[in-house]
Amino acid sequence: MNGTRGFYPGLIDLASGQISREIFVNDDIYAQEQERVxxxxxxxIGHESQIPNPGDFFASRMGEESVILCRDRAGAVQxxxxxxxxxxxxxxxxxxxxxxxxxxxxHGWSYGTDGALVGVPYFREAYHSALDKAxxxxxxxxxxxxxxxxxWANWDASAPPFxxxxxxxxxxxxxxxxxWDGREGQAELLGGVQKWIIPxxxxxxxxxxxxxxxxxxxxxxxDLVGVGPSGRSxxxxxxxxxxxxxxxxxxxRGHQTITYVLPKDHEPQAAYQxxxxxxxYFRDCEKERRRRPGANSRLIGAPGEIFPNxxxxxxxxxxxxxxxxxxAHETEVWRFFFVDRDAPQQVKNFLRDYYIRYSGPAGxxxxxxxxxxxxxxxxSRGTIAxxxxxxxxxxxxxxxxxxxxxxxxxxxxxxxxTKAQASExxxxxxxxxxxxxxxxxxxxELMTWRRDAPPDAQAAQ
Amino acid sequence: MSDPINVRDLAVGTRLMLGTGAEVEIVSNPKDGVWLxxxxxxxxxxxxxxGEEEMVFAQDVVEVRS
Numbered sequence: 001m002n003g004t005r006g007f008y009p010g011l012i013d014l015a016s017g018q019i020s021r022e023i024f025v026n027d028d029i030y031a032q033e034q035e036r037v038x039x040x041x042x043x044x045i046g047h048e049s050q051i052p053n054p055g056d057f058f059a060s061r062m063g064e065e066s067v068i069l070c071r072d073r074a075g076a077v078q079x080x081x082x083x084x085x086x087x088x089x090x091x092x093x094x095x096x097x098x099x100x101x102x103x104x105x106x107h108g109w110s111y112g113t114d115g116a117l118v119g120v121p122y123f124r125e126a127y128h129s130a131l132d133k134a135x136x137x138x139x140x141x142x143x144x145x146x147x148x149x150x151x152w153a154n155w156d157a158s159a160p161p162f163x164x165x166x167x168x169x170x171x172x173x174x175x176x177x178x179x180w181d182g183r184e185g186q187a188e189l190l191g192g193v194q195k196w197i198i199p200x201x202x203x204x205x206x207x208x209x210x211x212x213x214x215x216x217x218x219x220x221x222x223d224l225v226g227v228g229p230s231g232r233s234x235x236x237x238x239x240x241x242x243x244x245x246x247x248x249x250x251x252x253r254g255h256q257t258i259t260y261v262l263p264k265d266h267e268p269q270a271a272y273q274x275x276x277x278x279x280x281y282f283r284d285c286e287k288e289r290r291r292r293p294g295a296n297s298r299l300i301g302a303p304g305e306i307f308p309n310x311x312x313x314x315x316x317x318x319x320x321x322x323x324x325x326x327x328a329h330e331t332e333v334w335r336f337f338f339v340d341r342d343a344p345q346q347v348k349n350f351l352r353d354y355y356i357r358y359s360g361p362a363g364x365x366x367x368x369x370x371x372x373x374x375x376x377x378x379x380s381r382g383t384i385a386x387x388x389x390x391x392x393x394x395x396x397x398x399x400x401x402x403x404x405x406x407x408x409x410x411x412x413x414x415x416x417x418t419k420a421q422a423s424e425x426x427x428x429x430x431x432x433x434x435x436x437x438x439x440x441x442x443x444x445e446l447m448t449w450r451r452d453a454p455p456d457a458q459a460a461q
Numbered sequence: 462m463s464d465p466i467n468v469r470d471l472a473v474g475t476r477l478m479l480g481t482g483a484e485v486e487i488v489s490n491p492k493d494g495v496w497l498x499x500x501x502x503x504x505x506x507x508x509x510x511x512g513e514e515e516m517v518f519a520q521d522v523v524e525v526r527s
Contacts, residue, residue, distance in 0.1 A: 100498075101496060103493040105495075108518065110495065118516060119518070122518070
């Protein structure tokens with residue numbers, strides 16, 4: 001990156017670990033983000049279990065804009081801009097439902113579930129049949145990917161395919177989408193999507209979920225109350241005590257996470273002790289997971305972030321959040337909760353109670369987080385406050401490549417937190433990628449891995 | 462001028478008279494209050510329309526026949 005726009009290294013100085021508050025509170029920077037980050041990144045739209053039948057739809061968002069996730073009459077998944085091609089009115093004003101057409105209430109233009117313009121009032125009389133309907137369908141996303149039930153979309157046709165965009169972070173997304181027993185793609189949505197607005201920039205939660213283990217002190221009260229599924233703390237930690245605790249950052253992608261690596265031949269530990277039946281179910285799942293081949297059987301998922309605005313929490317609670325930008329100073333949070341689709345109803349009921357006790361606008365842990373983000377944002381907007389950058393120096397120079405423990409190799413840049421407890425490597429990774437997006441004029445500049453790859457690997461991509 | 466017809470309430474199979482004088486039969490109703498899917502039973506203006514299925518705009522419906 002040439003840094004000509006000043007985002008890198010002007011506002012993001014990773015060598016010294018200083019990041020300007022302007023990137024959080026400046027309205028001009030926020031406006032540029034919409035074009036340079038959100039119009040070019042892969043964004044999470046929803047889950048196929050929300051639209052099982054032809055005509056089912058779910059009104060989602062990409063950045064600030066409303067989009068419709070729909071299963072068309074032929075059964076294909078579609079995503080298009082929720083804006084009439086005539087005067088821009090929303091053609092769908094419901095959160096979800098089933099329909100045969102999306103009709104604009106303003107002048108009556110009507111679109112099929114595949115986005116095609118099918119109805120124009122007075123088409124023959126007023127338009128003299130001259131309007132080219134084929135060119136006036138709802139605006140479709142340039143790229144769409146359904147991965148293990150999740151639906152992702154991108155407005156930029158030149159962006160790499162979704163799985164290439166994920167790179168080696170794919171295995172960490174799998175931790176939330178695969179079953180508790182390790183079977184592929186077992187996740188389904190539990191209940192509705194929780195939505196609420198918080199008064200802070202979207203990067204506050206994105207940074208936090210990138211792997212901020214340093215802020216555990218702010219959840220002390222929740223730990224003391226014991227909202228966890230065994231009546232202690234906020235999660236079951238027995239397995240974690242025998243694991244290596246890591247920060248993993250994928251430098252050329254901007255994704256990062258906390259993860260725990262279990263030792264070989266590790267036996268499942270007591271968990272979900274508030275219900276003997278649920279405890280037995282998870283014990284059986286964990287035993288089965290350990291029998292399966294593949295590295296993920298030894299990984300335990302923890303908070304992580306897919307660039308730019310999707311947070312993963314694969315375990316306790318199993319949930320995914322999207323930080324939708326609303327303004328420089330407001331974020332609309334959407335939180336999706338997951339269970340295995342064939343889990344017993346008793347397990348789903350137990351988890352629903354735990355999930356909402358922990359996460360969402362009424363969740364006790366999420367309330368702690370929101371208080372921090374909201375007040376931090378408000379206290380960073382002033383003239384004097386803006387002069388002083390935030391500090392991201394923790395663990396500078398301590399990440400390693402080719403990390404391996406007990407025979408398991410971990411991709412990316414890794415910091416072993418087992419003794420260190422915390423680092424800011426994930427945050428630096430997030431903002432490095434953010435600056436690259438803000439500086440780059442095209443995806444050619446952003447796909448550094450293609451330039452670095454040997455010719456045969458480039459051909460495969 | 463006759464009272465407006467609430468097309469949301471019209472059932473499949475209902476016959477309608479349109480402003481053009483054509484008669485149509487509803488084949489499906491998306492219940493958006495704006496459009497109906499209908500088959501043409503007669504059309505003096507354009508006889509080729511008979512048997513065709515078309516979207517019918519609510520404001521074009523002038524009479525409910527049955």
